[in-house]
Amino acid sequence: MRLVxxxxxxxxxxxxxxxxxxDGAVRLLYGDPGVGKxxxxxxxxxxxxxxxxxxxxxxxxxxxxxxxxTALTAxxxxxxxxxxxxxxxYAGALAVALGEGQxxxxxxxxxxxxxxxxxxxxxxxxxxxxxxxxxxxxxxASATILGFVARRLAGTRLGLLAASxxxxxxxxxxxxxxxxxxxxxxxxxxxxxxxxxxxxLPAPIRRRLMxxxxxxxxxxxxxxxxxxxxxxxxxxxxxGERLQAVFAVxxxxxxxxxxxxxxxxxxxxxxxxxxxRHATGGGLHxxxxxxxxxxxxxxxxANRIRFRHPxxxxxxxxxxxxxxxxxxxxxxxxxxxxxxxxSAWHLxxxxxxxxxxxxxxxxxxxxxxxxxxxxxxxVTALRRSADLSPEPADRSRRxxxxxxxxxxxxGELGSASRLLADARRLDPALGGSLHxxxxxxxMLVNGDGDVDTAHAVLVGAIDAGGPELDAGNDDLIEAxxxxxxxxxxxxxxxLWEPFHRFLGRLRPAxxxxxxxxxxxxxxxxxxxxxxxxxxxxxIARQDGEFEPNRIIRTNTSSVYLDxxxxxxxxxxxxxxxxxxxxxxRSSLGALMHLCLDDFxxxxxxxxxxxxxxxxxxxxxxxxxxIVWYFLYHQSVLAAVRGExxxxxxxxxxxxxxxxxxxxxxxxRFACQARALSAIGRGDYDDAFxxxxxLSPAGELAPYTPHALWVVLDLVEAAWxxxxxxxxxxxxxxxxGARLPELSPRLALLTAGCEAIVGHEELFAAAVATPxxxxxxxxxxxxxxxxxxxxxGRRAVVAAxxxxxxxxxxxxxxxxxxxxxxxxxxxxxxxxxRRETGPESLTPQEKQIAxxxxxxxTNKEIATRLRLSPRSVGTxxxxxxxxxxxxxRAALRDALVLQRHLV
Numbered sequence: 001m002r003l004v005x006x007x008x009x010x011x012x013x014x015x016x017x018x019x020x021x022x023d024g025a026v027r028l029l030y031g032d033p034g035v036g037k038x039x040x041x042x043x044x045x046x047x048x049x050x051x052x053x054x055x056x057x058x059x060x061x062x063x064x065x066x067x068x069x070t071a072l073t074a075x076x077x078x079x080x081x082x083x084x085x086x087x088x089x090y091a092g093a094l095a096v097a098l099g100e101g102q103x104x105x106x107x108x109x110x111x112x113x114x115x116x117x118x119x120x121x122x123x124x125x126x127x128x129x130x131x132x133x134x135x136x137x138x139x140x141a142s143a144t145i146l147g148f149v150a151r152r153l154a155g156t157r158l159g160l161l162a163a164s165x166x167x168x169x170x171x172x173x174x175x176x177x178x179x180x181x182x183x184x185x186x187x188x189x190x191x192x193x194x195x196x197x198x199x200x201l202p203a204p205i206r207r208r209l210m211x212x213x214x215x216x217x218x219x220x221x222x223x224x225x226x227x228x229x230x231x232x233x234x235x236x237x238x239x240g241e242r243l244q245a246v247f248a249v250x251x252x253x254x255x256x257x258x259x260x261x262x263x264x265x266x267x268x269x270x271x272x273x274x275x276x277r278h279a280t281g282g283g284l285h286x287x288x289x290x291x292x293x294x295x296x297x298x299x300x301x302a303n304r305i306r307f308r309h310p311x312x313x314x315x316x317x318x319x320x321x322x323x324x325x326x327x328x329x330x331x332x333x334x335x336x337x338x339x340x341x342x343s344a345w346h347l348x349x350x351x352x353x354x355x356x357x358x359x360x361x362x363x364x365x366x367x368x369x370x371x372x373x374x375x376x377x378x379v380t381a382l383r384r385s386a387d388l389s390p391e392p393a394d395r396s397r398r399x400x401x402x403x404x405x406x407x408x409x410x411g412e413l414g415s416a417s418r419l420l421a422d423a424r425r426l427d428p429a430l431g432g433s434l435h436x437x438x439x440x441x442x443m444l445v446n447g448d449g450d451v452d453t454a455h456a457v458l459v460g461a462i463d464a465g466g467p468e469l470d471a472g473n474d475d476l477i478e479a480x481x482x483x484x485x486x487x488x489x490x491x492x493x494x495l496w497e498p499f500h501r502f503l504g505r506l507r508p509a510x511x512x513x514x515x516x517x518x519x520x521x522x523x524x525x526x527x528x529x530x531x532x533x534x535x536x537x538x539i540a541r542q543d544g545e546f547e548p549n550r551i552i553r554t555n556t557s558s559v560y561l562d563x564x565x566x567x568x569x570x571x572x573x574x575x576x577x578x579x580x581x582x583x584x585r586s587s588l589g590a591l592m593h594l595c596l597d598d599f600x601x602x603x604x605x606x607x608x609x610x611x612x613x614x615x616x617x618x619x620x621x622x623x624x625x626i627v628w629y630f631l632y633h634q635s636v637l638a639a640v641r642g643e644x645x646x647x648x649x650x651x652x653x654x655x656x657x658x659x660x661x662x663x664x665x666x667x668r669f670a671c672q673a674r675a676l677s678a679i680g681r682g683d684y685d686d687a688f689x690x691x692x693x694l695s696p697a698g699e700l701a702p703y704t705p706h707a708l709w710v711v712l713d714l715v716e717a718a719w720x721x722x723x724x725x726x727x728x729x730x731x732x733x734x735x736g737a738r739l740p741e742l743s744p745r746l747a748l749l750t751a752g753c754e755a756i757v758g759h760e761e762l763f764a765a766a767v768a769t770p771x772x773x774x775x776x777x778x779x780x781x782x783x784x785x786x787x788x789x790x791x792g793r794r795a796v797v798a799a800x801x802x803x804x805x806x807x808x809x810x811x812x813x814x815x816x817x818x819x820x821x822x823x824x825x826x827x828x829x830x831x832x833r834r835e836t837g838p839e840s841l842t843p844q845e846k847q848i849a850x851x852x853x854x855x856x857t858n859k860e861i862a863t864r865l866r867l868s869p870r871s872v873g874t875x876x877x878x879x880x881x882x883x884x885x886x887x888r889a890a891l892r893d894a895l896v897l898q899r900h901l902v
Contacts, residue, residue, distance in 0.1 A: 004185070004189055004196060005185040005186065005188075005189025005190070005193060005217075006036065006039075006040065006043075009040055009182065010040075012180065013040065013043060013044045013161075014047050016159065016161065017044060017047045017051060017129065017159065020048075020053075020129060020157070020158065020160075020161075021051065021127035021129075021157055021159070023155060024153030024155055024156040024157065025153060025159050025178075026150045026151075026160040026177055026178060027160075027162075027177075027178050027179070027180060028135070028162050028163075028164070028174050028177055029041070029161070029163040029164075029179075029182055030165070030166050030179060030180075030181055030182065031163075031165070031166055031181060031183065032165065032166055032184070034216045034217065034218025034219055034222075035182050035217060035218070036182060036217040036218070037163035037182055038133055038163065040163070040182065041057075041131050041161065044129070045129070051127075052126055052127070053126065053128065053159075054126055055131060056075055056078060056128065056129070056130050057075075057130075057131045057132075057133070057306075058071050058074045058075045058130075058131075058132055058133075058138075059132070059306070059307075060133065060134035060138040060139075060170070061137055061268070061313070063267055063268065063317075063345075064139055064268065065137050065138070065140070065170075066139065066377065067341065067342060068097075068139055068141040068142075068369050068374045068377045069098050069099070069139065069141045069142055069145075069372075069374075071132075071142035072098065072115065072141070072146075073098045073099070074304075075130065075142075076094075076115070076118065079119075082118055082121045082122045083118055085121060086114060086118060086121070090110070090113065090117050090118070092106075093106035093111050093114045094111065094115065094118070096372060097111045099339070099341065099372075104544060104547070105372045105546045105547060106372070106546050107546045107576075107577055108141070108145065108148070108576070108577045108580055108582055109148075109572075109573045109577060110546070110573070112144075112145050112149065112576075112580075115145050115148075115149055119149065119158055120156055120158065123156055123157040123158045126157075127157040127158075127159070128157065128158050129158075129159040130146075130158070130159065130160045130161070131161050131162070132160070132161070132162035133162075133163050134163070134164065134165075135162045135163060135170055136164045136165065136168040136170025136171075137170065138171065138172060139171070139377075140374065140377060140581070141372075141377065143171035143172040144580040146160070146162075147172050147173045147174070147580060148580060150174075150177055151177070163182075166181070171581065173581060183215075184214055184215030184216055185215040185216075185217055185220075187210070187215070189215075190210060190213065190215045191206075191210065193217060194206060194209065194220055197221055197224065201224055209224060251295075251316065251319060253289075253293075254290060254293070255286065257286045258286050258288075258289045259316070259320075260328070261286055262287075262296065262316045263316055263320050263325070263328045264276060264279060264331065264332060264335075265296070265305045265307075266307070266313045266316040266317050267317065267325070267328055267329060267332060267346075267349075268332050268336070268342065268346070271332065271336070272304060273298070273304070273305070275335045279335055287305070295307065295312055296312075325349075326349070326350045326352065327350070329346040329347070329349040329350035330347070330350040333346035333347040333350060340361075340364075340365075341365050341368060344362055344364070344365045345362075347361065348361075348362055348384050348388060351388055354387075354388050354389060354390040355388050355390070356388075356389065356391070358388050359388040359389045359394065359398070362381050362382075362384055362385035363382065363385045363398060365381045365385075366378040366381035370405070374582070376581075379402045379405050382401055382402035385398045386398035386399045386402065392426045392427050393426075393427050395426050396423040396424075396426040396427035396433070396436075397423075397427075397433055397435070397436075399419045399420070399422050399423035399426070400419070400420060400435045400436035402416075403416040403417070403420040403423065403435070403436070403439040403443075404416075404435040404436070404438050404439040404478070406419065406439075407438075407439050407442035407443065416439060416442070416443065417443050417447070419439075420436060420439050420440060423436055433461070434461050434462070434473075434475040434476055434478065434479040435475055435478070436461070437458050437460070437462075437479055437482075438458065438478055438479050438482040440457050441454035441455075441457060441482055441483075441486055442454075442482075444457070445486075445489070445661050445663070446622065446623055446624050446625045449661070450661040450663075451486055451489050451661055451663045452490070452662055454486050455483070455486050455495055458479055458483045458486060459483070461479060462479055462480065462502055463498075468505055468507045469502060469505045469507065470506075471506040471507060471510065477511055477514055478549075480499070480503070481517075483498075483499050483502075484499060484514075484517065484521075484522065487499055487522065488521070488522055488665055488703075489625075489661075489665050490662070490664060490665055491664040491665020491667070492665070492703075493702050496703055499518075500518075503515075512538075513538070513553055513554065516531070516534055516535060516538060516557055517553050517556060519531045520535055520557040520558075520560075520561060521556055521557050521560065521705065522705065523702055523705065524560035524561060524708060524742065525700040525702075525705065525707070525708060525737045526702070526737070527561065528741075529738075529741040531561075532741075532743070535558060535561060535563060536563065538554050538557070539554060539558060540566075542554060542569070543569070546573070548574055548577070549586065551570040551571070551573070551590070552574070552590065552593075554570070555570065555571055555593045556589070556593070559593065559596055560705040560706075560708055560709075561742055562743035562745040562746065563743070564593055564594075565597060565601070567593060567597075568594065568597065571590040571593050571594050573590075574587045574589070574590035575587050575591055575594070578590070578617070584621055585623070585626075587617070588617060588618060588623065588629065589629075591610050591611075591613060591617070592630070592633075594606075594607075594610050595607045595610050595611050595614070595629075595630070598610065599633070599636060599637070600745065600775055601774060601775065601776070602777055602812075602813050604637060604640070604641075604871070605814075605866060605867045605868055605871055606866075607633060607637060608637055608868045608870070609868070610633075611634055611637065612630075614629060614630040615627065615631070615634065618630060625657060625658075627657060628654050628657045628663075628666050628669070631650050631651075631653050631657065632650075632669045634650040635647050635650035635651040635670060636672060636673045636676060638673070639673045639674075639676035639677040639680060640676055640680070640777065640813070640814075640815045640817075641814055641815065641816055641870065641871070641874050642680050642815075642817040642820075642874065643870065643874075644677050644680065644681060647673050647674070647676075648674070648677065651670040651673045651674050652670075654669060654670045654673075655670045658670075665703075665704070668693060668694050668704065668706065669706060671691065671693040671694045671710065672690075672694065672706065672709060672713070675687045675690040675691040675710055675713040675714075675717070678717075679713060679716065679717065679817075680818065681817070684716075684717045684720040684721045685717075685721050687713060687716075688714065688718055688721055691710045691713040691714035694706060694707040694710050695707035695710075695714075697714060697718060697723070697726035697727070697729055697730050698726060698729030698730055698732070699730075699733055700737055708739070708746060708749075711734060711749050712749050712752055712753060712781060714727075714730055715730050715731060715753040715757065716756060716785065718730065719756050724757070727756065727757050728757045731750075731753045731757050734749075734750045734753060735750070744771035744772075744774070745771075745774070745775050745778065747769050747770075748766065748769040748771075748772050748775055748779065748782070749778060751765060751766035751769050755785070755786070760786070760789055760790070760793075763783075763785065763789065764786075766786075767782055767783060776809050776813060777809075777813055777815060779809070780805070780806045780810055780815070781806075781818065783802050783809070784803065784810075784818060784822050784825070786802050787799045787803035787806060787822070787825055787829075790802065791803075791825055791828060791829055796830055799829045800826065800830075800831035803822050803825050803826045804826065804831065807823055808842060810822055811842045811844075811878065812844060814871045814874050814875065819878060841879065841882060844865070845879050847865060848865070848875045848876065848879065849879050850895065851864065852876060852888060853891040853892040853895050858872040858873055858876075883895075
């Protein structure tokens with residue numbers, strides 16, 4: 001049937017269906033309830049099927065919004081043959097996520113890729129259109145996957161068309177996707193619609209209907225049908241909530257048994273005809289009256305009942321009494337006994353009074369959901385479990401665990417704080433709850449508290465466990481991992497004593513990951529080559545790991561042993577999950593690890609983008625302390641680029657954030673940025689002072705692993721300021737700690753420091769360190785020092801190639817102060833004959849110069865070359881003197897003169 005007044009929208013949908021079938025497309029429809037979104041989806045489905053496109057449909061259900069992967073399960077159910085042909089990794093991930101298999105919880109990135117692969121395989125046979133109605137009611141996990149798929153349709157024969165009510169928030173992240181608002185019908189079209197469908201409606205009623213319906217097609221049609229035959233309109237026409245009363249009239253004439261079956265179907269979209277047949281004793285004829293009234297469609301091939309409009313489902317539920325709803329949920333719990341998760345949720349909805357049995361079932365649901373990687377779903381289940389707990393202590397414990405998951409994984413600090421406050425009101429002592437202590441630690445450091453209080457809370461809770469601690473107690477191990485982090489933030493050796501005392505009390509042994517992290521991360525200078533080998537083996541096992549905390553802890557252990565390169569895949573999984581709204585807190589740690597690796601391996605442009613992202617994410621989720629991770633990255637990146645004012649500002653903010661919470665370990669990270677900035681300015685006294693702030697000369701301070709990252713800064717600054725004894729003492733400390741055995745980078749840094757205080761030939765040995773090319777900034781600094789040493793004894797010919805290599809590396813990195821220093825040394829060595837003009841530009845500088853000469857802005861150049869605008873500005877700052885010009889406008893002429901304009 002033609003949709004009156006929707007010709008423009010239908011034409012647009014026809015074009016969309018063609019585009020989707022040819023090259024992939026996505027479109028989101030939004031509008032008020034009853035405006036006709038579902039009718040447009042039906043029209044799109046008809047257009048697609050007529051064109052030979054296969055259509056998969058799913059509708060969000062409010063009750064199921066908390067049940068993970070419900071919508072995805074329903075959507076993919078018609079594709080079992082294609083699922084069977086997926087690679088083992090994808091097939092296994094989907095089976096676990098959809099509750100059809102067992103195994104480690106897959107990351108949402110893997111589930112997303114598996115879903116996309118499955119849909120692409122189906123679309124390879126013929127185009128495929130996914131239609132989603134009531135998008136905001138889709139469960140979080142399914143919405144995340146659909147959002148992932150929606151952004152990857154280009155080049156496929158897949159389309160995604162979804163509809164939602166205006167202003168109704170959901171879990172689907174639609175930012176940046178094509179949208180189309182569905183407006184009410186204009187007056188002429190509204191009159192035409194009523195004329196076509198209800199031509200005999202009396203004029204007075206028609207006028208009243210037109211005035212109050214205000215172009216809403218559903219209200220027009222439903223109210224017109226109800227008022228047909230009436231002599232006059234009632235005093236109040238049911239719009240909005242009143243529109244539900246219209247549905248009540250239509251439902252009220254149905255037999256009681258029909259209404260019962262509709263209620264079962266409305267409360268669980270995934271309930272199929274087999275379940276309903278069981279509920280009716282084998283027949284579905286009781287649904288006949290609802291079909292004749294065109295309230296539902298019964299589709300045996302799809303094994304589903306479909307309401308013709310989402311508001312009808314809402315009406316069925318809203319118009320049932322609370323007792324009827326509880327009875328229906330109870331019946332569904334029994335009918336769905338083979339699906340423990342859905343059954344438990346229905347039991348919970350049917351339970352009016354606290355019930356420990358049901359509360360325990362929901363707690364079990366939370367565990368299963370968490371294993372599948374859905375931490376928000378686990379929080380929801382624990383909160384409902386707490387509501388149903390008869391004993392205050394159990395309710396308190398479950399709320400505390402929900403608070404811990406919210407603070408440690410999902411990034412919901414605000415709600416976690418409220419949950420923890422509720423838990424404490426119920427049980428001020430919290431029964432020694434370790435989850436409460438861990439959650440409180442996060443609340444304290446990100447609120448008005450400090451690391452000392454967080455430390456005391458954790459130590460007190462763990463100490464209550466008695467002289468021997470059970471290594472099999474997962475809650476205890478989580479609390480110990482949190483304590484390790486708090487001690488690191490605090491940066492004071494005395495706070496580590498209780499931590500190691502607790503490790504000694506664990507029986508039968510310290511669990512592997514906690515043991516490895518405690519040996520490799522807090523005090524890396526005291527780690528051993530054997531610890532490194534164990535960590536390498538742990539990283540190799542990460543491909544099969546999906547639990548956020550386990551990934552983060554392995555990566556954290558890898559930081560100062562310079563093994564983060566092997567951890568990037570796991571880190572990216574967490575970043576993608578956080579971007580999709582899942583493990584936000586875990587993604588912050590992953591972003592930090594990627595930034596750390598990007599800095600030492602010279603991927604500064606990517607590091608800048610990720611640092612910006614992490615900073616914004618912290619501020620959006622109110623991680624007011626964890627923000628220091630990204631303030632640190634901002635400060636060191638500004639320092640090495642020569643942006644000294646910005647480096648000082650970022651370092652100052654980092655220091656303020658950390659010292660406000662007495663987190664001295666975190667505050668000391670600013671020392672590296674300040675030392676680098678001072679070296680870039682040539683202020684070696686200041687550089688020595690700041691580098692020594694991390695660890696005094698001649699010592700690798702205990703529990704200060706970041707001191708390993710400033711050893712070159714300290715030794716170089718000491719040597720330049722005549723502190724020869726201090727420089728040699730620091731090299732001796734590095735040798736004594738056997739740093740070269742711990743990582744290739746530490747071997748390079750140790751060799752470079754030995755060359756500074758020793759004989760010139762040691763520089764050649766340093767740059768020949770195996771793997772030295774992986775650390776371009778460190779390597780270029782050592783080459784620069786070597787060239788300067790040669791220049792000092794007037795070996796200018798030998799110095800030139802070394803200085804040129806150093807300068808080229810600094811130019812490519814964007815390390816402006818060091819590049820300028822290398823240029824000055826080259827000029828002093830008489831190697832400046834080719835240091836001006838286009839021939840002196842690096843390949844990247846030539847690209848930038850040509851684009852700038854063509855009129856592109858710094859931002860446009862940055863986008864094309866995947867750099868930051870600041871990096872482009874720094875490059876131009878170096879390019880101008882090489883070309884002998886002083887402003888951007890002169891670029892074109894300078895390049896034309898040298899025949900370099902293309």
